[in-house]
Amino acid sequence: MIIIAIVIGCVLGALIGINVPNISYTYSGYLAIAIVAALDSVFGGITSVLKGNFDLKIFISGFFGNAILSILLTWLGVKLNVDIYLAAIVVFVGRMFTNLAIIRRYYIDKWSKKVIKEDTKNENKKKTMGEG
C-alpha cells in the first residue's frame, strides 16, 4: 500500500516538476542542498523502518526541517562568505552512505539466512530420503 503511494507520489511529482516554470539559477544551489537533505531523510526513514522504530513525526520533521535548515545555513554561508553548504553536503551524503550500508547489510543478512535455511531444509530432505 505504501509502495503504491510512493509510486503515485513520484509520478505526480515528476509530471508537476516538468511542467512547472524554471526557478532562477541563483536559487538552484539552495534547492540542491534541500534535495540532498530530503534524500538523507528518506534513507534515514527507510533505515528506521527496517530497524522497526519508524516514527512518522520524526520522519516528516526531519524531511522538512533538514531541508529548511540546510537552505538557511547555505544562505548564511553566502552572507558570511564561507562555503557552509559543503559541510551540509558532507554530513548529509555521509549519513546517506551510512544508512545505505545499514539497508544493504539488513537485506544481505536476510538473504543469507534464507539460503542457510533452505540448505538445512534440503539436507533434512536428503536425510529423510536417505532414511527412506
Place this chain on the structure above:
Amino acid sequence: MKKGQVTITITIGIVFFILTAVIFIQFKTINQTDITSLENMREDELRTEISNFKQKVEEVSKEISDTDDKIEEYQEAINSNREASNILAKELEQQNNILGKNDVKGSGVIITLTDTQAQKITPEDLRELLNELKTDGAEAISINGQRIVYDSYIVDIGGTFISVNGERIVSPYEVKAIGNPTYLESGLSKKQYGYIDTKLEEGKDVSLKRENNILINKYNGDLNMEYVKEVE
C-alpha cells in the same frame, strides 16, 4: 486497514511527491540554464568578470591616451609645418613684390610728363627719370600702368611712339613711384641740375605730385629665364 496506516501512506505519498517534484524542477533548471550567460553567473564569477573588464578598460584607456599623445605630436608637427609654410609664403610674397608680380600700394610720387608743341618727351627722358627715381630709393615704378621690372626696357618705335615692355604708350606719361616721398621729391627737384629743373629748362612739361596712396599694378608679362642656371 487501520486509520493510522492510511495517514502514514498519504503522508509518505505527499513527501515523495514533493521530493520528486523538487528534484525534477532542479533537473530542468540545470538542463535549461546557460551557465555562461550573465544573469546566471554566480557572484564570484561576476566579480572575476568585472575585474577582467576593468583590466581591459585600463588597457584600452592607456592605448587611448597613447594615441592621443601621438595625435598631439602630429598636430604639433602639422602646426610647425604650417608655420614654416607660412614663413615661406610670406617670403614668396615679398619676393613677388620685389619682382613686380603683385599689385602694390604705398606712398610716393607721381610725375607727369606731357608732350608740348615745342618739345616731345623722348625715351631718354623716361630712362633718365627712372634712373633718378631708383637712385632716390623708389621701390616700385610704373609708366602708364606698365610695371618696371628687372628686364623692362624703354625704346623708341620709329620716332613716333615710346614702347615700355613692348607696349606702346602715349603722352601724357604718368610715372608712379613708391618710396620715401621726401627723398623722391627732393631728389627730383634739386635746384638747377635736378631732373625737373633740367627738363623745364629744356622746355618740357614736367609736373610732380606727392601722394600717400599710390596703387601700382603688377607686371603682366612672363618672368622666365631660359639660359640662366643657378650655380651650385
